[in-house]
Amino acid sequence: DPVLELVCRMPKAELHVHIEGTLEPDLAFALARRNGIALPYADEAALRAAYDFDSLQSFLDLYYACADVLRTADDFRDLMLAYLERAAADNVVHAEIFFDPQTHTARGISYLTVLDGLEEGLRIGLQRWGISGLLILCFLRHLSEEDAFATLAEAEPWLDRIHGFGLDSSEKGHPPSKFARVFARCRELGKPVVAHAGEEGPPAYVVEALDLLGSARIDHGVRAVEDPELVARLAREAIPLTVCPLSNLRLCVFGSMAEHTLPQLLAAGVRVTVNSDDPAYFGGYLNDNIRAVQAAFGFDAATWQRIARNSFEASFVDAAQKAVWI
Ligand code: ADE
Numbered sequence: 102d103p104v105l106e107l108v109c110r111m112p113k114a115e116l117h118v119h120i121e122g123t124l125e126p127d128l129a130f131a132l133a134r135r136n137g138i139a140l141p142y143a144d145e146a147a148l149r150a151a152y153d154f155d156s157l158q159s160f161l162d163l164y165y166a167c168a169d170v171l172r173t174a175d176d177f178r179d180l181m182l183a184y185l186e187r188a189a190a191d192n193v194v195h196a197e198i199f200f201d202p203q204t205h206t207a208r209g210i211s212y213l214t215v216l217d218g219l220e221e222g223l224r225i226g227l228q229r230w231g232i233s234g235l236l237i238l239c240f241l242r243h244l245s246e247e248d249a250f251a252t253l254a255e256a257e258p259w260l261d262r263i264h265g266f267g268l269d270s271s272e273k274g275h276p277p278s279k280f281a282r283v284f285a286r287c288r289e290l291g292k293p294v295v296a297h298a299g300e301e302g303p304p305a306y307v308v309e310a311l312d313l314l315g316s317a318r319i320d321h322g323v324r325a326v327e328d329p330e331l332v333a334r335l336a337r338e339a340i341p342l343t344v345c346p347l348s349n350l351r352l353c354v355f356g357s358m359a360e361h362t363l364p365q366l367l368a369a370g371v372r373v374t375v376n377s378d379d380p381a382y383f384g385g386y387l388n389d390n391i392r393a394v395q396a397a398f399g400f401d402a403a404t405w406q407r408i409a410r411n412s413f414e415a416s417f418v419d420a421a422q423k424a425v426w427i
């Protein structure tokens with residue numbers, strides 16, 4: 102497919118990737134050995150065999166368990182480098198990368214250990230592959246508002262080192278409204294905010310993310326199609342959606358790629374981007390997602406060019422940098 106070859110080679114931005122979700126089994130076992138800890142799986146094959154999810158929660162349980170091998174700043178640096186090398190191979194030239202500090206601080210790993218390591222990885226990655234990266238601190242929505250405020254307080258002395266804030270983890274039963282006051286404070290601090298919404302949760306959560314959190318982009322948002330008025334609004338207000346097709350497939354948001362709502366969203370004029378979410382767990386990085394979408398829908402080159410342009414337009418870099426890419 103010449104279109105596929107063109108898209109794979111096209112420069113792109115990735116706007117929805119969790120650094121903890123880029124932990125490949127080989128690195129997980131290498132870090133476990135380095136840190137003298139045991140994973141609850143015999144070997145890489147046994148761990149891979151556990152990547153059989155039936156919902157977001159079934160994935161999150163494993164994702165949080167594996168994160169336990171991340172202990173030192175060097176671990177976070179190596180994790181970042183492994184992702185950036187893989188992303189650069191897919192012609193990702195810019196990435197906006199989520200990290201979940203609460204997953205680590207709850208285990209006694211300090212916020213600065215995490216931040217120092219991720220930043221060192223970003224510095225080396227920029228030198229080595231010319232790929233730029235921004236960090237987005239995500240609050241875990243299954244935890245309390247109080248816990249989110251405590252995390253924000255830990256981040257505040259080093260605010261210039263992160264670009265924005267996000268909201269992830271178990272969506273059902275944890276609506277955006279639970280974090281309205283936290284996000285108001287984040288915006289007061291002058292940072293853009295984003296939120297996962299409409300992945301497993303209803304379209305009403307997307308509306309809340311926009312109206313109550315001031316979300317500049319919606320992460321996933323694929324269930325928005327259940328509310329035509331919302332789809333019209335997303336298009337009218339040019340609100341970007343960071344869609345993650347293989348993630349949605351592996352977490353059973355859709356039964357097959359053919360049922361994915363990406364074509365409907367595109368047809369409605371929504372600013373859709375394609376991203377990898379947790380590539381180590383969901384069977385692929387950005388170009389693997391593109392290949393899976395192309396196999397199901399066979400988009401033309403112009404559609405993919407639009408999706409690539411959307412990724413730069415929806416990014417948080419300044420207008421001068423966008424002009425270089427677009
Ligand atoms: N954390 C990591 N990946 C996630 C996803 N797809 N949804 C919610 N939280 C996440």
Ligand code: ZN
Pocket residue numbers: 117119269297320378
């Ligand atoms: Zn995500």
